[in-house]
Amino acid sequence: MDCSSWINTSLDLNINPYRVHEEFPKKVENNFFSLGMRKSSVKEESSGALVEELKRVSAENKKLTEMLTEMCENYNTLRSNLMEYMRKNPEKELSSSKKRKSEGSNNNSNQMGVNGNSESSSTDEESCKKPREDTIKAKISRVHFRTEASDTSLIVKDGYQWRKYGQKVTRDNPSPRAYFKCSFAPSCPVKKKVQRSVDDQSVLVATYEGEHNHPHPSQMEATSGSNHGMTIGSVPCSASLNTSAPTVTLDWTKSKSSNDVVKKKDPKIESPEVPQILVEQMATSLTKDPNFRAALVAAISGRMLHNN
DNA sequence: CGCATTTGACCCGCGC
């Protein structure tokens, strides 16, 4: 696989972080740079600090690049190992993967090679869907949300608008499972299932199916003025696409208050939150890249194999 | 009154 393409992406992230999401940062960008334009004396003073910051970011960028390169190497190693393994054990691989022949017959076999071992195995168990719904087969992700233990609702505030259309008590878990459809766009095919973890009742497990065919609502909100809404909302859906990879756990016992902050739009929060937003943006941009996700999964797997 | 949620009924695939 060609690693260089997504490595370059990371370079962009660090050198010109605001370019990652052009729509979002305009306001910040304007504030930040226009301030410097108006007060040139202040600019001279701060230019030294900016240069220092630039150096620091460049160093960090270099470090990240090295990490990515290493991940890429690990990925290549693992991939060749996987290919070899699959060549030796084609039958086992097929039989152990899944019982559902309808999904086994889907032509995602090619993508498996790219996305690695991830999609088909553990995620398909969540997609016991009618075969005709194979348009949604593509993206299934699972996100763990930590909530207050006393919070008995199955509501996950991930920034999207969801309409609940069902609830079931499943056999393997005493807590009910709630079914949601994305209601932000009528044509959006995305569904999610939310259920409390069997192990830890304070953890909500949200399983997302499909891809949103519309922008994130809070991102739209951000472009129209407020920058705050996206910090939390954008994370779950983008940060964990691709699933049987290690799932993402988000601690919302604290973020509840920040949700409130979002609604109140407290100006005091703005400046300290900007770096956090940047981090979120970078993470979002990176994790949206399927190549990066695949490589990350492979690299982590490679590491684990290496350690074992 | 319109919209979202609830909840029982129904559908469908799978295992026996």
Add this chain to the structure above:
DNA sequence: GCGCGGGTCAAATGCG
């Protein structure tokens, strides 16, 4: 073929 279980539908209900 039948029963089970997960997923979806749609009428009833609640709420602003």
